[in-house]
Amino acid sequence: MPDFPRKANFASDNVSGASPEIVAALIAAAEGGAMPYGADDWTARLEAKCAEIFETDVAVFPVVTGTAANALALAALTPPHGAIYCHPGSHAYADECGAPEFYSGGAKMVTVDGDNGKIAAGDLAAMLADARPHGVHNVRPAALTISQASEAGTVYSPDGLAALAEVAHGHGMGVHMDGARFANALVYQGLSPADATWRCGVYVLSFGATKNGALAAEAVIFFRPELAGEFGERRKRGGHLLSKQRFISAQLEAYLSGGLWLANARAANRAAARLAEGLAALDGARLVHPVEANEVFTALPEPVVEALEGNGFGFYRMGGGPDDGSDGGVVIRLVASFNTTDADVDAFLAAASA
Amino acid sequence: MPDFPRKANFASDNVSGASPEIVAALIAAAEGGAMPYGADDWTARLEAKCAEIFETDVAVFPVVTGTAANALALAALTPPHGAIYCHPGSHAYADECGAPEFYSGGAKMVTVDGDNGKIAAGDLAAMLADARPHGVHNVRPAALTISQASEAGTVYSPDGLAALAEVAHGHGMGVHMDGARFANALVYQGLSPADATWRCGVYVLSFGATKNGALAAEAVIFFRPELAGEFGERRKRGGHLLSKQRFISAQLEAYLSGGLWLANARAANRAAARLAEGLAALDGARLVHPVEANEVFTALPEPVVEALEGNGFGFYRMGGGPDDGSDGGVVIRLVASFNTTDADVDAFLAAASA
Amino acid sequence: MPDFPRKANFASDNVSGASPEIVAALIAAAEGGAMPYGADDWTARLEAKCAEIFETDVAVFPVVTGTAANALALAALTPPHGAIYCHPGSHAYADECGAPEFYSGGAKMVTVDGDNGKIAAGDLAAMLADARPHGVHNVRPAALTISQASEAGTVYSPDGLAALAEVAHGHGMGVHMDGARFANALVYQGLSPADATWRCGVYVLSFGATKNGALAAEAVIFFRPELAGEFGERRKRGGHLLSKQRFISAQLEAYLSGGLWLANARAANRAAARLAEGLAALDGARLVHPVEANEVFTALPEPVVEALEGNGFGFYRMGGGPDDGSDGGVVIRLVASFNTTDADVDAFLAAASA
Amino acid sequence: MPDFPRKANFASDNVSGASPEIVAALIAAAEGGAMPYGADDWTARLEAKCAEIFETDVAVFPVVTGTAANALALAALTPPHGAIYCHPGSHAYADECGAPEFYSGGAKMVTVDGDNGKIAAGDLAAMLADARPHGVHNVRPAALTISQASEAGTVYSPDGLAALAEVAHGHGMGVHMDGARFANALVYQGLSPADATWRCGVYVLSFGATKNGALAAEAVIFFRPELAGEFGERRKRGGHLLSKQRFISAQLEAYLSGGLWLANARAANRAAARLAEGLAALDGARLVHPVEANEVFTALPEPVVEALEGNGFGFYRMGGGPDDGSDGGVVIRLVASFNTTDADVDAFLAAASA
Secondary structure (H helix, E strand, O other): OOOOOOOOEOOOOOOOOOOHHHHHHHHHHOOOOOOOOOOOHHHHHHHHHHHHHHOOOOEEEEEOOHHHHHHHHHHHHOOOOEEEEEOOOOHHHHOOOOHHHHHHOOOEEEEOOOHHHOOOHHHHHHHHOOOOOOHHHOOEEEEEEEEOOOOOOOOOOHHHHHHHHHHHHHOOOEEEEEEOOHHHHHHHHOOOOOOOOHHHOOOEEEEEOHHHOOOOOEEEEEOOHHHHOOHHHHHHHOOOOOOOOHHHHHHHHHHHHHHHHHHHHHHHHHHHHHHHHHHHOOOOOEEOOOOOOOEEEEEEOHHHHHHHHHHOOEOEEOOOOHHHOOOOOEEEEEEOOOOOOHHHHHHHHHHHHO | OOOOOOOOEOOOOOOOOOOHHHHHHHHHHOOOOOOOOOOOHHHHHHHHHHHHHHOOOOEEEEEOOHHHHHHHHHHHHOOOOEEEEEOOOOHHHHOOOOHHHHHHOOOEEEEOOOHHHOOOHHHHHHHHOOOOOOHHHOOEEEEEEEEOOOOOOOOOOHHHHHHHHHHHHHOOOEEEEEEOOHHHHHHHHOOOOOOOOHHHOOOEEEEEOHHHOOOOOEEEEEOOHHHHOOHHHHHHHOOOOOOOOHHHHHHHHHHHHHHHHHHHHHHHHHHHHHHHHHHHOOOOOEEOOOOOOOEEEEEEOHHHHHHHHHOOOEOEEOOOOHHHOOOOOEEEEEEOOOOOOHHHHHHHHHHHHO | OOOOOOOOEOOOOOOOOOOHHHHHHHHHHOOOOOOOOOOOHHHHHHHHHHHHHHOOOOEEEEEOOHHHHHHHHHHHHOOOOEEEEEOOOOHHHHOOOOHHHHHHOOOEEEEOOOHHHOOOHHHHHHHHOOOOOOHHHOOEEEEEEEEOOOOOOOOOOHHHHHHHHHHHHHOOOEEEEEEOOHHHHHHHHOOOOOOOOHHHOOOEEEEEOHHHOOOOOEEEEEOOHHHHOOHHHHHHHOOOOOOOOHHHHHHHHHHHHHHHHHHHHHHHHHHHHHHHHHHHOOOOOEEOOOOOOOEEEEEEOHHHHHHHHHHOOEOEEOOOOHHHOOOOOEEEEEEOOOOOOHHHHHHHHHHHHO | OOOOOOOOEOOOOOOOOOOHHHHHHHHHHOOOOOOOOOOOHHHHHHHHHHHHHHOOOOEEEEEOOHHHHHHHHHHHHOOOOEEEEEOOOOHHHHOOOOHHHHHHOOOEEEEOOOHHHOOOHHHHHHHHOOOOOOHHHOOEEEEEEEEOOOOOOOOOOHHHHHHHHHHHHHOOOEEEEEEOOHHHHHHHHOOOOOOOOHHHOOOEEEEEOHHHOOOOOEEEEEOOHHHHOOHHHHHHHOOOOOOOOHHHHHHHHHHHHHHHHHHHHHHHHHHHHHHHHHHHOOOOOEEOOOOOOOEEEEEEOHHHHHHHHHHOOEOEEOOOOHHHOOOOOEEEEEEOOOOOOHHHHHHHHHHHHO
8 A cells, every 4th residue: 555645645534533522532441441342431421322312222332444334234134045235336345355245244335326326216116126035045135234434425415315214124134324424324314313314214323433534433333223232242252342442332332422523524525515616627537426525526537536646645546447437547546634734735736726 | 330439549540531631532532534444544543553552463353341342352363172271260261251151252261370360380381281282173273462561460471481482382372362451561560562462462452542542442553464365254254343443542542652651650659659559558357369460459448448339439348258268358349441530449448447 | 994894884874875865856856957056856855845844934045064064054053253052962063174264264162061962951040150251352152952862862841941941042142953863852752843942042054964865965054044145255266055956855855754853863872762772671781871762872891892892793982981980881872773673782782790 | 944745845855855866776775784984896887987977087986965965065176265166056155154264164155246146257357357466365266166057057168168167277276176966067058077077177066966856965076186185085074974874875876867957857857858849838937047957947926826825836936026137027037847747737837827
């Protein structure tokens, strides 16, 4: 992996530091002792706060990575002989080295392609129409996982999500949301957390904070706590029950306090929108997906991309190449963070138009 | 789990806070950005420091729990049809909810009992003498895991360890050391890290810091880096590759700097020794195991134990009961931490002798 | 593995050929066609016959090996984070290369030792008394598996079995019986199949026929059919759903018809009893376990054992050696089959006393 | 599953009985005893015969199902974090309830679509060009599995196969051939077994006999025996090592003797060709794939299909529907067996044209 200079790094929202409020919470939590494995005050407060924010009973399990959150959550929905339906570009399918297969005991991930990183309810329904023609010879559709925001930086509408969930439920499947960028999607939608999740049919959420200002903090949140019956064992067995769990819970508590999570997400989305606006106005640049959260996918001429790299800007090339509709350009991904500044954005745009 | 008051909590070394030096390192690391997934300066420095401290080439993989470190390390040594030899009281066998079985794809853990939490080389040799009488019908002995310090708070001598490793190697097995309390064992032994590990035949070490002053930081250290070929994939697949890995590496770097790890361990061992000395002088108390690291197992009369609990001291009862040789007393475990004070110890002793 | 001559082979009951009645059934089944995967008349008749013989509703799944039957049955009772309690000498623990761990997704097999290959209810109860002191940190006791007849050739009494089952049920565990030699146990007991199984608390039985006259035929029989909900998928996924399943079902149907299974078992038990009687009368010989089914464990002087081997008799040495209470003798195992003749037995006894 | 009458059953080649020569071999093998678990003469002769027929050193492992053969073979090539590339219509992907995922410990099956059930080398190469853009975040391409004959009844040319293998080898992947209908493909090609397999780059073959006249007999054949190092353990652990293995080996020996396997395959292919010829001449019928082995896929008007079903002919509808290019017709699959007669075929054609 190239080692980019620190200036204007759009490689990912995980290249940023941490929010001062979250660091402060960590410092405070480090001062005294506490009972281990979640029997601490921070965790208790976090659980109460999640129930309040999501307006329903929830079971909350802090973990340290999105991969752990996704794989553990999917394993709670899927038997070893089950199938997990997902977008081929989803992180769980493409970028977790088979973690869902590992945690589920060998389930099959079945891909449902769709534009802009999203699955359409009709496509899912078509694939499920005859999913088990031979009974026990075929894996059983068990879970649908959708990413909100998607890997393409787009956001499902509540109607789109509800339609998907209805199809899934109709086939006896659970619905999981990979919310590594849940806050970014939420502020784009302007919905309440409840309206954006369980009221649309989501059973379990990977609630991410790491990409949005935490050091390492995610939570698996069950809106149907009865599905979490064996989750404690699964988490422990996966090595994801921290003895000093308060240090994750404290991060999450700070994240959810005073609207920090939403403020951070708004800042990131705003920076992405500024980037998108600038690129849209740029000759030779093209936006590949609608920019709805904090990610921008743009096609730029190869020489421009090389110059930006040479200049020390951080971002990833997305493979692809001419045949992905990029008109001979190179598709790159730019991710804005909670602490991306206007100056970062403007420096990038200036360099890109030079 | 009972919620003990904050005063004199000997329940575990994971009930303590964190060393100020480690918190400070975390604050510093949170300030800027860095490339994700270990492509950061903290991780690079950590790797160099481990090589220096252990005086050999090593492959180092930070993770956040000892369970993850153990299970991932054992999976690197053991095929699904392999056997892992371990003490029945070992954490990996008894307290990780089957994590080694999970990560290895279903290996069998075979217990070798022994006094004071330790395995004797002769007992291991006897069990291995005819381990595969029926060839493919029997699992293949693949790994030996020993805990240093042991779950009983005792420490293997380098000779004892080398004898065990020789038996294991002679049967084609790898040797893993669960070093959740490695620093405590090391300062007891007064050995160099190299002499205490790979020079005794250890292939891979779960190097713990969480119990000794870190917030959540462990490292899997391979002294035979060629065994780590697929470890990166295994760690990612288990959800243990942190995007902001620098926040673990920074903890470990601070832990290893200026001798902090050894100083913390010395303080904890000293407190345990003070406890042991006091208990040895106490009528009706009996030490169950030699006190060599930071754990004290003592049998006390039931009324005394109840009084201590009522007083708000934190510790665990060890099950057992009369038939464990405790003369009708109750065996309790007291664990001293890096920040246990003489006052903590003396308060406990005073209450116990009241 | 040594290649014994064909004369008087007591190495195992799987060295024998097949009952003519079973071969005849196979020939008949091979004549016409049939729908695959169990949708055939032989399977339907087998299911009806099992319900009749066991006097209850059953779910029946033919497979081809005892290992498959055991591992699949145990996986139906045990989650990945579960524990399977078993005798250390049991086939499932010692001789199936970790099949139960594989099929269960990594469960832990916990051994409960006991005399003569059997587990005592009190010992099981003692081990379960504090099996999960740390909750999710400990695997959950999920299944008890007992072998009937045991690997030591002994037979649980119905009371002994019921007492074990009561302990297991009291801890929320299912009970599995490895009946590789179920018929041998049954004719020894003189009980009805129902009284010997589910009326004693057994939930699922590995019903063996291969060792008792079939070519390759076992059945997993659930006495609680509701536990078999996902068994079809598990069996298929393990590669144990035969397309031409009628060829197993036909063997089992013939096996259960006209009392063939019981007659075969009686013949084998009778031959074992004749062996035992002869050995008991032999100077220098000692029976190691009570002979209750079709296996004889005897200690003989090394020179006698060598002479028997040199003579071409087939049997296995059991490892062990002097320290197993064999008074310097060598423990060997002799297994009688459905077609072992008096002449086979007498030839062996004559050679042993020569 | 519907229960078709016995007349003219084209539902699958597994609905047929067994070749008399194979039944005779089984009867002979059942007469005497033999050492268990493959230490028998039948297995030894089978191994020699396979080496002779394939003109190279091979490691041969008899099993009873094609699913077991495929999953075990793929697990020998693929680590848990590996990817298996396959056609979406392949049996291993679509009809084995996740057996490859199970046996490999959770590998990912990645589909490469292609016409007529076959994968094109160029398509595979394109997918592999950037298969691990993020290193350990992505599963490692480990195996290619192709079906010969394919699920669409078509046959890869040796050049096509060699091109695929070259791509796979170039990416460090092993090549597996699902040869459930290998004999049918071979007689179509008119090649030697060696030219059709390892000389084209195949490492391991699931060699099927069940669909072509055996009762239940398959063999995993490694052309690179060094890849079979742990196969014995894997097979045992999966419950696929039969104690009386001679009963599979005897079937395979008879199958390979006197050219029975090729004669059976020729008969089945001939019957399929006769079916295809008749259907091609039929108004309203259309062949969906080239008929190269023993399977015929044809689109017929719904009323014709219903009439055939009503008449008692056995076959499967293939789902699909109008949008699969069937012009509003229904696609059905007809499979000819080694003992399908001209009369069977002509009866079907007469009924279809009525």
